[in-house]
Amino acid sequence: MLTKVQELKLIALCVAADDRRAFGQLVEAYADDVRRLLLSLTKSDVALVDDLAQETFIKAYLAIRSLEGITRFRTWLMRIAYHEFISHTRRNRSDKTIVDIADCDVDMPDDDGDDDDRPVTDANVADALMQLPAPQRAVTQLFYFDGFSVARISTVTGLPSGTVRCYLTRARKRLANLLDKHRY
Amino acid sequence: MKTDRHGISDTDRRIADMVRGEASPVPRDEWFVNKTLNRLPPRCERILGLPEIIAAGVVLVISGTVMAVETRHLLQLAESTSDSVADLNPLMLLAAAACALCAALYLAIPVLKNANP
Structure with a gap:
């Protein structure tokens, strides 16, 4: 795991000198985070994950000069x-793995009887x-595994924070009953 | 539900532990970094640095001055007002023109290449 200073130094080398070895170190540092998120989203399609992860890093490389708020590089990559x-x-x-992101609005009653809430x-x-x-898998993964806040998840996914909270509530309901079985 | 100042409840903490504990590891791919770097587009054309631009500019100014002086002498010769034919050096005029052309191309080509990749 890179420190903030190391990360800033590598980003500066990429921006100023087009240093590909520095970018390689950034890829190495964040590949697992990106691939883990994509594994969750693609339901563990490893070949697709590798392809999407590589595309992610290529896009990041091409846009690294436009990166704002360098301290949030990981969030930017996840986005x-x-x-x-x-x-x-x-x-x-x-x-059919994706659903309409508007299917969970904060104004909607949570107990609308759909299958997402079943334990x-x-x-x-x-x-x-x-x-x-x-989208709910991504939100759950980012919140519970990566420890992202609701605001950061909202930045990554582009979902309103109310929708993120709604997804988390649904995920919590679904996962809570597993706690005792898994002794956590 | 009791939450801390970050809005995280005890249930959330326990679910997070469970998710992390039960998560399957990310499959290792030791060639992932190399494969990614190999897919990067070729490097951009080198953009001229400040010293190169200043040097080319100086060459342009000197060449331009020499060309102006020599051209004036040439015109004076045509009007038979020049004191001496030795004032005219056609080779110097040509050399100055070539230097000016080279300097102008040196400045313009990288800019045009980057503008139209």
Whole structure:
């Protein structure tokens, strides 16, 4: 894991000198984070994950001069990765892994009886996560695994923070009953 | 539900532990960095630095001055007002013109290449 100073130095080398070795170090440092998010979104399609992750880093490299708020490089990368997945899904309409992001509005009652709120009976946490629609999976992954705040998740996904909270509430309901089984 | 100042409840903390504990590891790919770097587009054309621009500018000014002086002598010769034919050096005029052309191209080509990749 890079310190903030190391990260800033590498970004500065990429911007000022087009230093590809420095960019390689950034890729190495953040590849696991990006690939983990994409694994969650693509339901563990490793070949697709590698392709999308590479596209993510190429886009980051091309846009690194326009990076604002250098201290949020990881958030910026995750945002590119998330939108790369969304673009890929839109290009391949037959893939039904994505749902309309407007399906969860803060004004909507949470107990609307849809299947998203049903408790998980499966004992496998990974399976439970995979049952969530893609945007909810991303939100859950970023909040519980990466420790992102609601505001940062909102930045990454482009979803309103109320929608992020709504997704988290649904995910919490689905996952809470697994706690005792897994002794956490 | 009791939450801390970050809005995270005890249930959230326990779910986070569970998710992290049960998450399957990211598959290792030791060639991922190399594959990514190989897919990067070729490097941009070198953009002229300040010393190069100043040097080319100086060459342009000197060449321009020499060309102006020599051209004036040439015109004076045509009007038979020049004191001496030795004032005219056609080679110097040509050399100055060539220097000016080279300096102008040196400045213009990288800019045009970057403008129309």
